[in-house]
Amino acid sequence: MNGRVDTAQLAAWMCECSRLIDVHIDTLNDLDATGGDADHGSNLERGFTAATASGFSEKMTSPRELLKHVGSTIVDIVGGSSGAVYGTFFLRMALASGELKWVDGATFAQMLRAGGQGIIDRGGAQVGDKTLYDSLAPAIAALDNALVAGETLASALQMAAEAAEAGRDSTVALAARKGRASYLGDRTIGYADAGATSMALVLRAAATTLI
Amino acid sequence: MNGRVDTAQLAAWMCECSRLIDVHIDTLNDLDATGGDADHGSNLERGFTAATASGFSEKMTSPRELLKHVGSTIVDIVGGSSGAVYGTFFLRMALASGELKWVDGATFAQMLRAGGQGIIDRGGAQVGDKTLYDSLAPAIAALDNALVAGETLASALQMAAEAAEAGRDSTVALAARKGRASYLGDRTIGYADAGATSMALVLRAAATTLI
Amino acid sequence: MKKFLNDPAHAVTDYLVGLAAAHPTIVKFDAAHRIIVRAADPRTGKVGLIAGGGSGCEPLHTGFVGHGMLDAACPGEIFTSPVPKQIVAATRAADQGSGVLHVIKNFSGEVMNFGMATELLAFEGIAIDSVLIDDDVSIPDMPGTAGRRGLGATVLVEKIAGAAAERGDDLASVTCIARRVNARTRTFGVGLSSCTPPLRGKPIYDLPDDEIEIGIGISGEPGRERVAMRNVQEIARTMIAEVLADLRPTPGAALLVMVNGMGATPLSELYVLYGECDQALRSAGLNPVRSLVGNYVTSLDQAGAALTILELDDEMTVLWDAPVRTSSITWGALA
Amino acid sequence: MKKFLNDPAHAVTDYLVGLAAAHPTIVKFDAAHRIIVRAADPRTGKVGLIAGGGSGCEPLHTGFVGHGMLDAACPGEIFTSPVPKQIVAATRAADQGSGVLHVIKNFSGEVMNFGMATELLAFEGIAIDSVLIDDDVSIPDMPGTAGRRGLGATVLVEKIAGAAAERGDDLASVTCIARRVNARTRTFGVGLSSCTPPLRGKPIYDLPDDEIEIGIGISGEPGRERVAMRNVQEIARTMIAEVLADLRPTPGAALLVMVNGMGATPLSELYVLYGECDQALRSAGLNPVRSLVGNYVTSLDQAGAALTILELDDEMTVLWDAPVRTSSITWGALA
Numbered sequence A, B: 001m002n003g004r005v006d007t008a009q010l011a012a013w014m015c016e017c018s019r020l021i022d023v024h025i026d027t028l029n030d031l032d033a034t035g036g037d038a039d040h041g042s043n044l045e046r047g048f049t050a051a052t053a054s055g056f057s058e059k060m061t062s063p064r065e066l067l068k069h070v071g072s073t074i075v076d077i078v079g080g081s082s083g084a085v086y087g088t089f090f091l092r093m094a095l096a097s098g099e100l101k102w103v104d105g106a107t108f109a110q111m112l113r114a115g116g117q118g119i120i121d122r123g124g125a126q127v128g129d130k131t132l133y134d135s136l137a138p139a140i141a142a143l144d145n146a147l148v149a150g151e152t153l154a155s156a157l158q159m160a161a162e163a164a165e166a167g168r169d170s171t172v173a174l175a176a177r178k179g180r181a182s183y184l185g186d187r188t189i190g191y192a193d194a195g196a197t198s199m200a201l202v203l204r205a206a207a208t209t210l211i
Numbered sequence C, D: 001m002k003k004f005l006n007d008p009a010h011a012v013t014d015y016l017v018g019l020a021a022a023h024p025t026i027v028k029f030d031a032a033h034r035i036i037v038r039a040a041d042p043r044t045g046k047v048g049l050i051a052g053g054g055s056g057c058e059p060l061h062t063g064f065v066g067h068g069m070l071d072a073a074c075p076g077e078i079f080t081s082p083v084p085k086q087i088v089a090a091t092r093a094a095d096q097g098s099g100v101l102h103v104i105k106n107f108s109g110e111v112m113n114f115g116m117a118t119e120l121l122a123f124e125g126i127a128i129d130s131v132l133i134d135d136d137v138s139i140p141d142m143p144g145t146a147g148r149r150g151l152g153a154t155v156l157v158e159k160i161a162g163a164a165a166e167r168g169d170d171l172a173s174v175t176c177i178a179r180r181v182n183a184r185t186r187t188f189g190v191g192l193s194s195c196t197p198p199l200r201g202k203p204i205y206d207l208p209d210d211e212i213e214i215g216i217g218i219s220g221e222p223g224r225e226r227v228a229m230r231n232v233q234e235i236a237r238t239m240i241a242e243v244l245a246d247l248r249p250t251p252g253a254a255l256l257v258m259v260n261g262m263g264a265t266p267l268s269e270l271y272v273l274y275g276e277c278d279q280a281l282r283s284a285g286l287n288p289v290r291s292l293v294g295n296y297v298t299s300l301d302q303a304g305a306a307l308t309i310l311e312l313d314d315e316m317t318v319l320w321d322a323p324v325r326t327s328s329i330t331w332g333a334l335a
């Protein structure tokens, strides 16, 4: 058994996501300004705050319930691209957790992969389209590989966060093909994608909380 | 006989007015900006240019015809307060010149007074209302007094121009009670009235051309 | 300065050409006289209604030419009242034998140029009457001054008197209702920015990012007072206090409430302001029963808004609701 | 930032409250579901029409709810598409038993949120169809991308399909005419300034005084390209070249020409632009027969404009002319 993630840890993960988004809200808005409408930070802040602010209900006793709450709150509150994409991401993670009270590393990796698939299903993004999937896809792969190689979940998540950050950096050189930024084509080259940047924060939050 | 003003001199006066307005167009607009809509210079420029640009027709063989042409061109072209006020001013001067082929100083002084009365009739301005009448009224008085005192027309016009400039300066301390600037009340204190400034130029032009 | 224009000196003409091209069934541009007239002559015998004023306040007045409002409009240069020639031509075009009402906003230039035109028209035997619009409460109503400006009431007078003329009222009756509407209307405006006249090429004045002008008119000049920026609720309260103190409406009165944008303020902000005003008026025991929200009397690209309130009576309400078909105000069925 | 607002976070709600207060006979604000619906239910059996999108583009879509256009509108946060919950509620409100057409502008967020809503609605037995608006020619129509944005065509689709629904067409027919209108419409926009979203408090980008953005959308993002400022004739030529190259209208085609302001551009400038476009189109042997000039699809306080051209056929023309009564588009007689 390579690590263990329970509901309380997932709650801590979500709170850390919320905190990191708060800290980087202006950066995210400014990155979104380069190719979009300058609201990505505010959008996520609204979503994560709503999902975490009042704490989690006592009835959320499983990863499924907690992540479903987060996903549907984001869907119900955020709107825009990130509402649909992040919402679908957490809802699919919830679904993939089955009815388990806690999940091991391998299951968590499967959940992350299911979340990524949800993003593809929802918005058709591929690696290289300059979206948050460019951070998520390498993180999914890194997590899998590290666990297969026998790393602890803690260090595997560390590698996943680093891969997400590298993925985020890889978007700097890309021209956007999905989302609002795609309307600007080559003008988006030179800046990291806002969503890829927030997704790297989400993975970084996982690495610091799910240990 | 104290001096003599013929049609050609009046034409020169109008051309000099036009030139001086051109030179001071920005000043006049900026002064109008302090209490009005920043267009006084442009308005007069349009009027005097139209009245003088194509030269005066050969048929304008009398002061009456020339000044009627200038007055009605200004009325027809300028609009706004200054179109009505300056237009009426020149039309009433024309009327007061009777059928004379040229006028002497005393008649010119009467014409100027008739023009001033036209401004009162048209817009109800009194001295102290912070309008162009604040430049014109002292100039009319100065011209009369100088001629009565036996000055030449040339030096009498010089004194009239100086009186107009003093009148212009007197408007700095006033709050506007007529025209657009009146809506600003005390906020107009501290700036000369745009119209008073242009009227001082008109009198200055008379002093340099009607000699 | 960035504007959609060619030669700034031709901005007004270019606008008039475009207006007529866009609405050929409603208006014609009579370029020779530089006036906008109805595309189709109204039936013979209707009292004519004309208005004019400096351009830059669009859609006022050109946008209100058409069935149920004006017969002709005289656009002057930017912020410069029209010349007597235009007013004479518009009066002639509007006359159907029953006389013409001049809707004159109380600006020195407008009053004087309409005055000159009326002197010229005296020789022509056209019956002419006039209504002087002076609804601006930001200026004290004092003798010896130029008096109060004509602002938003102009739109209401043109609509209501226009409907009276359209239904066949005679000149005296049309004039009477026009004056009644003006007498029961008050306006107070607030500017968030200075506008930029095309020929000037730069703003008329500088306004810091934390200050606003209150008590503004419609020609880009500064307002009565410069004050610190405040939220819309406070702005609405100021507007309402100024308007009600002067209008003194009957308790429970039915009101027409107009929230008018100055040109660069988005519609959504105007509705936010409308919402504040509506609520405050109801709390004051008054009854907003008609509204007009949008850009109707503007100052080029100024950001800002004005509140206009008319205390309605039954006749005004019927005439307000009557069909109208102009390029900027359209509702109801035409016969 | 100077705007008429209280708490920037409540700007959208405050706008919706004001809208409903100003037009109580046309719309209601359903605050619980955060949607705008018609004040009076249309007759039973009418096909419903709903749309939604980020706020900041007013009057789109809330200003087009009413007889002859939409049954309900879902306003999102500023420049953020609505959430599925709103879309579900609006669909339910609009359904009269004959199904509902979703008018969806092709923005990733809008498409995805309507998609999620449609999945949820699948359980409810409401017949739903959709039209995807993608008239923006500034973006190449390439596979593997998000495709073209939905811009001005949205207004035309809502008007024309709304009239089809109002006269009793069934869902398939309403959808069909909506798609036909979108297929024959193209738009190209030009921005003269950046807008300032309330929550951001400053412009989205800096634009020097001698540069403009061409190929813009409606959410304040930069355009396809930044170029030097030029006069309106050149801007009109660019717009027309871009639109016609893609639309390829039949020679002599009857056109509906819309010149749409982005929110801070005065009406007079829009007419100057319209005049240039009208003339250029006629020179190109085309026939502008209907026009719409004003602020219909905006980006908050952005200065700028977009040209939208629809090649009309007879049915579209009849439906365009059909009576409509919303807060922002009104004409014709209601039965």
Ligand SMILES: Nc1ncnc2c1ncn2[C@@H]1O[C@H](COP(=O)(O)OP(=O)(O)O)[C@@H](O)[C@H]1O
Residues within 6 Å of the ligand: A032, A036, A037, A038, A039, A040, A041, A043, A044, A079, A080, A081, A082, A083, A085, A119, A122, A123, A124, A125, A130, A131, A132, A133, A178, A179, A180, A193, A194, A195, A196, D079, D080, D081, D108, D109
């Ligand atoms: N189809 C898509 N698939 C995955 N991610 C997407 C897609 N479209 C947009 N995104 C992501 O969403 C981010 C923008 O989110 P946000 O600004 O909140 O939404 P909006 O574009 O509606 O304003 C982009 O930076 C991008 O990473």
Ligand SMILES: Nc1ncnc2c1ncn2[C@@H]1O[C@H](COP(=O)(O)OP(=O)(O)O)[C@@H](O)[C@H]1O
Residues within 6 Å of the ligand: B032, B036, B037, B038, B039, B040, B041, B043, B044, B079, B080, B081, B082, B083, B085, B119, B122, B123, B124, B125, B130, B131, B132, B133, B178, B179, B180, B193, B194, B195, B196, C079, C080, C081, C108, C109
């Ligand atoms: N009633 C009046 N009598 C005399 N002069 C006036 C009157 N009203 C305005 N003026 C003069 O007109 C000047 C403004 O002219 P101008 O700016 O060209 O017209 P407008 O105010 O119509 O823009 C003022 O500075 C003032 O001197």
Ligand SMILES: [Mg+2]
Residues within 6 Å of the ligand: A032, A036, A037, A038, A039, A040, A180
């Ligand atoms: Mg965004």
Ligand SMILES: [Mg+2]
Residues within 6 Å of the ligand: B032, B036, B037, B038, B039, B040, B180
């Ligand atoms: Mg002036």
Ligand SMILES: [Mg+2]
Residues within 6 Å of the ligand: B037, B039, B080, C054, C078, C079, C080, C081
């Ligand atoms: Mg002026």
Ligand SMILES: [Mg+2]
Residues within 6 Å of the ligand: A037, A039, A080, D054, D078, D079, D080, D081
């Ligand atoms: Mg957004």
